[in-house]
Structures are given as structure tokens and as C-alpha cells.
Amino acid sequence: MAIFNKGDANTAQTTIISSGTLIKGEMRLSCILHIDGNIEGDVISDNTVVIGKNGTARGSIKAKHIIINGKFFGNIEAELVELLGGGVLIGDVLSQSFGIEVGAKFNGKSAVSGSDQAIVIDDSASEDVKLIDKALGE
Numbered sequence: 001m002a003i004f005n006k007g008d009a010n011t012a013q014t015t016i017i018s019s020g021t022l023i024k025g026e027m028r029l030s031c032i033l034h035i036d037g038n039i040e041g042d043v044i045s046d047n048t049v050v051i052g053k054n055g056t057a058r059g060s061i062k063a064k065h066i067i068i069n070g071k072f073f074g075n076i077e078a079e080l081v082e083l084l085g086g087g088v089l090i091g092d093v094l095s096q097s098f099g100i101e102v103g104a105k106f107n108g109k110s111a112v113s114g115s116d117q118a119i120v121i122d123d124s125a126s127e128d129v130k131l132i133d134k135a136l137g138e
Contacts, residue, residue, distance in 0.1 A: 019054050033063075035070065053086055068104075077113070 013031040017023060021037030029045045035055035043049055045063040055070035062077045068087035081095045085103035093110040100106055 017055070051087070 017035045017037040019036045024040045026042045034050045036052040039057040041059045043061045048065040049063040050067045051070040058073045060075045065080045066078045067082045069084040071088045074091045077094045081098045083100045083104040085101040088105045091108045096114045
């Protein structure tokens with residue numbers, strides 16, 4: 001189901017995937033996408049993608065801003081990613097800014113984009129900290 005605004009062209013439009021709906025394939029959008037149903041595939045948007053409390057998405061999402069309060073399984077690339085308290089994200093995140101609220105569940109890797117070299121956070125970082133602590137005598 002899509003909502004179309006006949007008003008000012010600068011007004012944001014929103015496409016809503018309602019609960020009980022399953023979409024498979026690739027979606028390319030310039031409007032806001034709100035998912036309360038299920039999507040399997042890739043989403044490419046130059047706007048905001050919201051996975052609502054009852055929404056589930058599997059695949060990859062590349063968007064300007066991604067808000068997750070439902071479930072997402074796959075890889076994300078965005079300027080800003082917000083994982084809300086009710087959200088589950090299983091996969092990797094590449095973003096300039098990544099916020100995780102208390103109660104959210106994240107299992108994957110995150111990297112910072114926007115620099116010459118991405119910083120990947122993984123288990124090897126804890127080994128580096130141990131070596132530094134040992135060298136400093138702590």
C-alpha cells in the first residue's frame with residue numbers, strides 16, 4: 001500500500017508495507033519507507049527506511065537514515081542507523097553514525113564510513129587492548 005500526497009512537491013511521501021504483506025525482490029525508492037510487514041531482498045533509498053515494531057526485513061538496505069524497531073537480518077549501509085530498544089539487528093553495519101538504545105539486540109560487525117579507512121570493530125581489538133595493558137604494566 002502506498003500513500004501519495006497531492007500537495008507540495010517538497011512534502012515527504014511515505015510508502016507503507018502493512019502487516020500481513022510479504023514483498024520479495026529489490027526496491028528502489030526516493031520516498032520514506034515504513035515496513036510493518038515483511039520484505040525479503042534489497043532496499044535502496046536516498047531517504048529514510050523505518051522497520052516498525054511488527055516489521056521484518058531480510059537482505060540489504062542502503063539508505064540515508066535507517067531506524068529499526070522490528071527485526072532486520074542482513075547488511076546495512078547508511079549515514080545514520082538507529083537501533084531502537086525493541087529492535088533486533090543481525091548483520092553488519094557501515095555508517096557514519098550508529099546508535100543503539102538499551103534493550104536492543106545487535107549481533108554483527110560495525111564499521112565507520114566517511115573516512116579514508118574504515119574502522120572495523122571485532123574481537124581482535126580486545127587482544128590489542130590486552131597487549132597495550134601488558135606493555136604499560138597495568
